[in-house]
Amino acid sequence: MRILQVITRSEPGGAQGVVRHLSEGLVAAGHEVAIAFGPEGGGSAWLGIDSRVELILIPGLVRRPSLFRELATLITLSALYRSWKPSIVHLHTSKAAALGRLAPNVDRRRIVYTMHGYDQIKKSNPGFLPFDKLLASRAAAIVAVSKADQIAMVADGYPRVSVIFNGVPEQVGTVDPAIHQNVDDLRNRGLPLIFVIARDAVPKRLDLACSVAKSLQDRALLVWVGNSVPRPPGPGIVFVGPVLNAPSLLKTSDIFFLPSDHEGLPLSILEAMARGVPAVASAVGGVVELLSNGGGVAIRNELEDIASALRTLLDSQELRERLGKQGRLNWAMRYSSTAMVNEYIIIYSALAQARGVRLARMDS
Numbered sequence: 043m044r045i046l047q048v049i050t051r052s053e054p055g056g057a058q059g060v061v062r063h064l065s066e067g068l069v070a071a072g073h074e075v076a077i078a079f080g081p082e083g084g085g086s087a088w089l090g091i092d093s094r095v096e097l098i099l100i101p102g103l104v105r106r107p108s109l110f111r112e113l114a115t116l117i118t119l120s121a122l123y124r125s126w127k128p129s130i131v132h133l134h135t136s137k138a139a140a141l142g143r144l145a146p147n148v149d150r151r152r153i154v155y156t157m158h159g160y161d162q163i164k165k166s167n168p169g170f171l172p173f174d175k176l177l178a179s180r181a182a183a184i185v186a187v188s189k190a191d192q193i194a195m196v197a198d199g200y201p202r203v204s205v206i207f208n209g210v211p212e213q214v215g216t217v218d219p220a221i222h223q224n225v226d227d228l229r230n231r232g233l234p235l236i237f238v239i240a241r242d243a244v245p246k247r248l249d250l251a252c253s254v255a256k257s258l259q260d261r262a263l264l265v266w267v268g269n270s271v272p273r274p275p276g277p278g279i280v281f282v283g284p285v286l287n288a289p290s291l292l293k294t295s296d297i298f299f300l301p302s303d304h305e306g307l308p309l310s311i312l313e314a315m316a317r318g319v320p321a322v323a324s325a326v327g328g329v330v331e332l333l334s335n336g337g338g339v340a341i342r343n344e345l346e347d348i349a350s351a352l353r354t355l356l357d358s359q360e361l362r363e364r365l366g367k368q369g370r371l372n373w374a375m376r377y378s379s380t381a382m383v384n385e386y387i388i389i390y391s392a393l394a395q396a397r398g399v400r401l402a403r404m405d406s
Contacts (some may be wrong), residue, residue, distance in 0.1 A: 294383070
């Protein structure tokens with residue numbers, strides 16, 4: 043089967059991580075896969091990706107609206123559909139999903155649309171929401187990444203919404219030895235390390251992280267990995283910058299922390315769970331249902347509430363270890379990349395049945 047993934051931006055992020063893990067899993071199962079993406083991010087999300095995944099740049103596919111660019115992108119996508127001849131078109135993120143559904147030369151009975159966090163549209167871009175719902179009938183399958191998103195989307199009028207949880211692999215590549223040494227040096231300061239792995243942009247709450255770090259500066263050091271611009275250290279917090287294969291640093295972390303105003307189902311928490319690191323995260327989107335199954339706690343975005351939860355974990359190594367073990371079991375049961383890939387293959391197969399094609403699954 044030939045499966046075309048389409049996504050707007052190409053910097054490291056949750057949706058891009060899903061596309062990467064899904065694409066690598068599909069080629070491992072013997073399918074042909076291409077990722078079509080826009081220039082924002084410079085393709086950095088695909089660094090080191092399996093060479094069997096074809097990468098296709100769509101120059102006009104950017105977030106900022108422009109009638110000329112949208113028309114050019116529609117023409118480019120239409121030509122890509124015609125030349126690449128995908129069996130399945132899988133659309134990710136709202137802008138790519140809108141243009142991907144409007145472009146000619148595609149059988150809409152073969153389109154899958156994954157909504158990577160419903161609040162990303164409903165809260166951050168409500169003006170786009172009616173248009174996205176209007177296009178719902180132009181996809182054969184609509185996927186939410188959490189039950190919370192599914193419930194909200196159905197309540198708002200989206201039809202036939204399935205749930206496929208995001209998934210991450212157990213292992214990722216290695217980190218630059220110099221960065222590892224920097225983190226080891228932080229560990230040698232003698233304080234527990236609380237890691238945040240995230241971009242320093244909305245919806246992430248850098249301000250809240252800095253306030254929490256200041257309140258805990260005598261108890262722990264907060265290490266923010268993934269900031270896009272250099273930042274000086276502050277009271278109780280240091281910034282490492284962008285790191286390729288950042289989850290491999292989690293083995294040096296005592297606690298994972300994710301402050302955010304809204305989320306779908308964050309890969310960063312799943313990556314912490316896969317490595318047995320307990321998580322404290324904002325109680326938004328799919329985070330509550332994710333951590334209710336084990337692995338950490340979801341807390342409202344109030345400084346004292348979050349600081350109290352972190353102090354409780356810092357006070358008890360036994361509690362950290364117990365939550366870490368629960369999280370790893372939770373990941374293995376529900377949130378592995380293999381499970382995610384196979385769930386998408388079930389949807390792809392159902393859409394391909396009319397052609398009598400059966401898709402291979404990944405080995406567990």
